[in-house]
Amino acid sequence: MPRLSSRSLANVPAGVITPAYDRGGLKAGIVHLGIGAFHRAHMAVYIDDLLAAHPDWAIVGASLRRPDTKEALVPQDGLYTIAIRDASGTHPRVIGSILSVLDANTERDKLIALMASPEIRIVSLTVTEKGYCHDPATGELHAGHPDIVHDLANPQSPKSAPGLIVEALARRRVAAQPAFTVMSCDNLPSNGKTTRRIVSRFAALRDEALGRWVEESVAFPSTMVDRIVPATTDADRETIAGLIGADDAWPIMTEPFTQWVIEDHFPAGRPPFETVGAQMVADVEPFELMKLRMLNGSHSTLAYLGYLAGHQHVADAMGDPAFVKLIHGLMSEEVIPTLHMPGTDLPAYRDELLARFANPALKHRTWQIAMDGSQKLPQRLLGTIRDRLKAGQTITRLALGVAAWMRYVTGIDEKGETIDVKDPMATRLMAIAANAGDDPERLFDGLVEVTEIFGRDLSENGTFRDVVSAHLVSLFDEGAAETVKKVAG
Numbered sequence: 001m002p003r004l005s006s007r008s009l010a011n012v013p014a015g016v017i018t019p020a021y022d023r024g025g026l027k028a029g030i031v032h033l034g035i036g037a038f039h040r041a042h043m044a045v046y047i048d049d050l051l052a053a054h055p056d057w058a059i060v061g062a063s064l065r066r067p068d069t070k071e072a073l074v075p076q077d078g079l080y081t082i083a084i085r086d087a088s089g090t091h092p093r094v095i096g097s098i099l100s101v102l103d104a105n106t107e108r109d110k111l112i113a114l115m116a117s118p119e120i121r122i123v124s125l126t127v128t129e130k131g132y133c134h135d136p137a138t139g140e141l142h143a144g145h146p147d148i149v150h151d152l153a154n155p156q157s158p159k160s161a162p163g164l165i166v167e168a169l170a171r172r173r174v175a176a177q178p179a180f181t182v183m184s185c186d187n188l189p190s191n192g193k194t195t196r197r198i199v200s201r202f203a204a205l206r207d208e209a210l211g212r213w214v215e216e217s218v219a220f221p222s223t224m225v226d227r228i229v230p231a232t233t234d235a236d237r238e239t240i241a242g243l244i245g246a247d248d249a250w251p252i253m254t255e256p257f258t259q260w261v262i263e264d265h266f267p268a269g270r271p272p273f274e275t276v277g278a279q280m281v282a283d284v285e286p287f288e289l290m291k292l293r294m295l296n297g298s299h300s301t302l303a304y305l306g307y308l309a310g311h312q313h314v315a316d317a318m319g320d321p322a323f324v325k326l327i328h329g330l331m332s333e334e335v336i337p338t339l340h341m342p343g344t345d346l347p348a349y350r351d352e353l354l355a356r357f358a359n360p361a362l363k364h365r366t367w368q369i370a371m372d373g374s375q376k377l378p379q380r381l382l383g384t385i386r387d388r389l390k391a392g393q394t395i396t397r398l399a400l401g402v403a404a405w406m407r408y409v410t411g412i413d414e415k416g417e418t419i420d421v422k423d424p425m426a427t428r429l430m431a432i433a434a435n436a437g438d439d440p441e442r443l444f445d446g447l448v449e450v451t452e453i454f455g456r457d458l459s460e461n462g463t464f465r466d467v468v469s470a471h472l473v474s475l476f477d478e479g480a481a482e483t484v485k486k487v488a489g
């Protein structure tokens with residue numbers, strides 16, 4: 001079977017959608033940092049939709065940590081398949097909007113030179129929560145982060161996303177070129193403002209005048225991004241090869257749903273995102289809060305409880321009526337009342353989410369979503385909890401999500417087997433858990449002291465302590481499935 005490439009593209013079967021433009025005439029207008037599966041199922045698809053009319057907005061991607069995406073896509077001339085999956089089947093489409101991929105570790109100078117060149121007007125990012133090198137509870141740059149320490153000592157050869165962005169901006173400033181716009185597409189609260197704070201602070205630590213210039217000259221629009229993208233498996237690769245008649249080293253499986261809400265603030269210019277389905281708005285924050293608290297808050301709750309109860313995929317957990325009831329209650333009773341979204345039908349949004357989580361064709365592993373909880377909990381569950389505690393309201397279901405995370409990071413499941421806990425703080429979290437033994441109260445006391453996650457306020461809050469520790473006792477004594485049943489009511 002041939003490898004997917006510009007040459008083999010002509011032979012894909014008629015039912016497969018392929019780029020509707022001449023790729024030879026494309027020019028890069030965007031550098032995207034973090035060219036993982038999410039970007040390729042989301043922003044790269046919107047760009048693919050507009051390149052026929054606007055060929056100078058193609059993407060050059062960069063991988064910051066591993067060369068595997070580059071190794072998969074370069075032999076394919078940047079082409080890859082996305083497959084939209086639901087109960088009706090798998091619908092493949094070949095995407096052509098990524099011109100090339102650079103490996104930031106081995107091609108750093110080339111990448112920075114490209115970011116510094118005037119044709120690049122947007123630098124976008126999906127580097128995951130931990131890629132911002134910040135303190136998740138406060139959203140401030142973590143100046144002691146090893147990559148930040150490295151990048152401040154070696155500003156011309158940075159490793160981190162803030163380091164790369166600031167070095168490219170510094171070169172534009174010296175060359176009297178206008179700044180590019182920095183567009184975060186990660187699941188962070190106020191992701192534009194947060195990125196602005198982190199990048200400006202990093203620049204100021206390099207040089208105060210550079211910090212001021214970044215504050216004054218660089219736009220950081222916020223965005224709300226949404227599409228569920230499970231990790232690709234070898235079985236997926238086989239399915240795609242069968243459908244497109246070519247080998248694709250890294251196809252992306254996703255769902256039909258996609259949403260992108262963007263703050264319309266691009267002084268350096270932008271593609272007409274609104275022509276391909278994105279919503280351009282003045283204020284993204286209400287949408288971000290809605291999505292992070294409703295979708296991602298439910299997702300993390302399903303991930304920890306689901307994993308502990310033995311469910312491999314989100315849809316498997318959604319096959320248990322007690323889980324559905326719990327998540328329905330979490331959104332209806334505890335999250336929706338904290339949101340202010342005039343004009344949006346939040347119960348309808350909830351029902352759509354429940355249907356998306358239950359999509360049986362999407363093999364989304366609970367373990368995948370469970371990753372990096374220390375970076376995710378604050379915006380997904382803890383902000384909602386804070387709002388409700390301040391208003392004197394109950395936090396029963398939200399607190400169960402937090403307790404399940406605490407149980408999960410012990411690294412031992414309900415059968416006594418090891419859990420592969422992936423988290424930048426895993427060593428510290430598992431040491432706290434080991435120290436607590438199987439005493440739920442000690443486990444709570446140890447973990448809640450991690451103020452980078454919980455802040456001082458929650459670590460000292462008596463109600464939070466009582467509700468989460470009671471759930472932890474139940475998780476240890478009765479297990480996740482029983483606890484879900486009990487709390488769901």
Ligand code: CS2
Pocket residue numbers: 187225226227228229295296299300368369370376
């Ligand atoms: C998920 C998200 O892995 C996770 O933490 O909650 O990636 C989620 O699938 C996306 O945000 C959906 O838009």
